[in-house]
Amino acid sequence: MSDEGPGEAGVPRRNFYGRRFGHTLRSSQKGYLSHDLESVRPWGISVAENPGRQVLDPVAMFGRDCPVWLEIGFGGGEHLVHMAQSYPDIGIIGCEPYINGVAMLLGKIRAAGVGNLLVHPGDVRDLFDVLPEASVARAFLNYPDPWPKKRHHRRRFVTQDHLLPLARVLVPGAEFRVATDIADYMRQALEEVPLAGFDLVDLGGVPWGDWISTRYEQKALREGRVPQYATFRRQ
Numbered sequence: 001m002s003d004e005g006p007g008e009a010g011v012p013r014r015n016f017y018g019r020r021f022g023h024t025l026r027s028s029q030k031g032y033l034s035h036d037l038e039s040v041r042p043w044g045i046s047v048a049e050n051p052g053r054q055v056l057d058p059v060a061m062f063g064r065d066c067p068v069w070l071e072i073g074f075g076g077g078e079h080l081v082h083m084a085q086s087y088p089d090i091g092i093i094g095c096e097p098y099i100n101g102v103a104m105l106l107g108k109i110r111a112a113g114v115g116n117l118l119v120h121p122g123d124v125r126d127l128f129d130v131l132p133e134a135s136v137a138r139a140f141l142n143y144p145d146p147w148p149k150k151r152h153h154r155r156r157f158v159t160q161d162h163l164l165p166l167a168r169v170l171v172p173g174a175e176f177r178v179a180t181d182i183a184d185y186m187r188q189a190l191e192e193v194p195l196a197g198f199d200l201v202d203l204g205g206v207p208w209g210d211w212i213s214t215r216y217e218q219k220a221l222r223e224g225r226v227p228q229y230a231t232f233r234r235q
């Protein structure tokens with residue numbers, strides 16, 4: 001069974017199985033969400049705002065013509081802000097449906113003062129619908145939800161339902177980085193990602209030179225799990 005199907009008037013209807021809300025937000029975090037989010041949230045990604053799924057122009061989204069990178073499921077935003085600081089000439093879009101993570105990211109954006117980030121507080125698949133073909137030059141998938149039970153493996157990001165729309169929006173030659181601490185997740189990635197039109201470039205236990213460890217990675221290391229890092233290239 002697919003998780004996707006046409007909804008009313010052909011608008012995609014999707015199931016999201018992760019968490020959208022966690023512990024009660026601090027009042028500072030509520031403030032970030034009500035004051036800061038609107039200024040970094042591109043209009044027209046959600047189905048509610050853009051039911052006709054009109055294609056968006058990344059130049060208009062960033063207000064300048066720059067290479068666009070994408071982080072899928074940024075969690076608390078450590079890696080996203082680090083990349084924005086390290087590459088000020090790149091425009092980076094982060095997607096994360098977990099609102100507590102979005103609030104954490106907004107706090108980090110304030111502290112770092114970065115201006116080259118946009119945030120979609122929702123499902124990355126909604127962004128895939130409305131980005132032009134070959135518009136993203138690099139994508140990051142850091143510690144995706146592992147869905148350990150076999151019957152849930154089809155919920156993993158590394159399935160064709162997610163990877164084919166990702167491949168469509170990536171520029172030929174674009175890098176797709178995957179970090180995970182779950183051996184079976186990497187097994188599935190090595191099987192599925194090439195089927196969507198990617199070549200494996202590198203795989204190992206040493207992170208990229210510009211990597212910063214994320215909250216999830218720190219937890220994995222404390223619990224004795226071993227990270228693996230894979231780099232794919234869009235054909």
Ligand SMILES: C[S@@+](CC[C@H](N)C(=O)[O-])C[C@H]1O[C@@H](n2cnc3c(N)ncnc32)[C@H](O)[C@@H]1O
Nearest residue numbers: 073074075095098123124142143145214215216
């Ligand atoms: C295990 S956490 C890792 C977070 C972060 N990347 C890190 O390394 O700390 C996986 C994240 O992916 C997000 N996620 C899951 N499905 C997603 C989707 N379809 N679009 C965007 N984010 C998604 C979840 O909400 C969750 O925060």
